[in-house]
Amino acid sequence: MDYKDAGVDIEAGRDFVTQIRQDVQSTFRPEVLGGLGGFGGCFELPTGYQQPVLVSGTDGVGTKLKIAQVLNRHETVGIDLVAMCVNDILTSGAEPLFFLDYLATGKLKPEQLAQVVKGVATGCRQSGCALLGGETAEMPGFYELGEYDIAGFCVGVVEKSKLLDGSQVELGDVAIALASSGVHSNGFSLVRKIIDSQDVAWDSKPGILGGISVGEELLKPTQIYVKPILELLASDIEVHGMAHITGGGLPENLPRCLSQNQSIAVNLDSWEILPIFRWLADIGNIKSEAMLETFNMGIGFVVLVNPEQVDVTKEWFHSQNIAAYEIGRVVGGDGKLVVA
Known part of the structure; x- marks a missing residue:
């Protein structure tokens, strides 16, 4: 042999x-x-x-x-x-x-x-x-x-x-969220359970997805934010903290960029939830809390900036063809996400 x-x-x-x-x-x-x-x-x-x-x-x-x-x-x-x-x-x-x-x-x-x-x-x-x-x-x-x-x-x-390590974050800093390209690479055990339990075909095209098949939508690659963020850091805009929204969604990841005795108050109606998440929640009968704690819900990355630089930060990302939303601000707290 x-x-x-x-x-x-x-x-x-x-x-x-x-x-x-x-x-x-x-x-x-x-x-x-x-x-x-x-x-x-x-x-x-x-x-x-x-x-x-x-x-x-x-x-x-x-x-x-x-x-x-x-x-x-x-x-x-x-x-x-x-x-x-x-x-x-x-x-x-x-x-x-x-x-x-x-x-x-x-x-x-x-x-x-x-x-x-x-x-x-x-x-x-x-x-x-x-x-x-x-x-x-x-x-x-x-x-x-x-x-x-x-x-x-x-x-x-x-x-x-x-080096950004949380110590630069101040009370009142504003969270600017950058749009995700889709589900990215988290929560797929739940995605597959939903698909299997409902016998959804990978090539099916639900109307809410705009003519894209389920399989094609779910295989959209994770957005890479490196080049626009590095350019932002080299500009006059002062970034105090950043978070990558991966497994655990906003509740798990956004507080990771904070300093001690801080939380982030977030308005859940301040950004566009992508159709794929609305579809998964509907066919899987998934509660909104479980969706928020599993998926990115349309937000892939968050930067924290001084309140005086919110508008210029959003305008800069829009110039890079990246949708940006003001979703909340840093408040006093115990390191948890607070729903405003």
Whole structure:
């Protein structure tokens, strides 16, 4: 017997690396040292920092992958993977520098997984970070045929004096919410339970979704906010805090950017709830509280600014074709979301 008899195809692995090489190299920044294929990726710190602080983050895509695998659509989940990591470290004010991915499957299908990596490369280009390396594990008997899982890890940098850690947030600061592109990459265990319990076909097109199929809507990739936020931080607008709205929705994530003895009072009628959330709540008979604590409900990212800079902040995001809403303000409290 040999390794192939055990279910691991070395030649398929080599073919996979060949297919992804151009996509990976398209993400390289000037600080990348060396090329693809080494045991470790090397990255030189950018110049111009007095006290550089490295900020790291890691995440996955969750059971959204199940939908991608059922529909045989793999080109967007790689974007999700990058987005979940870079949006997290962005809340500290960090610029993403490089990204690593881990991809595990039962049987390596080079064409399938090359689509995943193409999405990862797209996400890296959108966020300006290099896809520095990764690992592809073929694990026969651990995953079913056609199944795979992905995880990501990124590192960014911020000047220590500009690191956002909650201490800059002041009472009266206003929360400006940025629109999400859809469900993003959270709550898909509940999404799938709703779909399965109601026998909804993935290619069905409910009228509320405007002619888009259920599967297509749910596979919309997570919005990456890196470039517009970094440009905002480099402007005259003073940002005091930021939050990435992921699992747990606004109640879980918005208080994470606060200082001690602070809360955020939010007006739930101050932004547009996307049709996909109204549809899920309706067919699944999900209470509004459960929706708010599970999904982003149309908000993917929040910035906290001085009240005097609210209008200019909203106008700036609108100039970047990003819908922005004034949803609340910082008040005294015990670190919880308060419904105004």
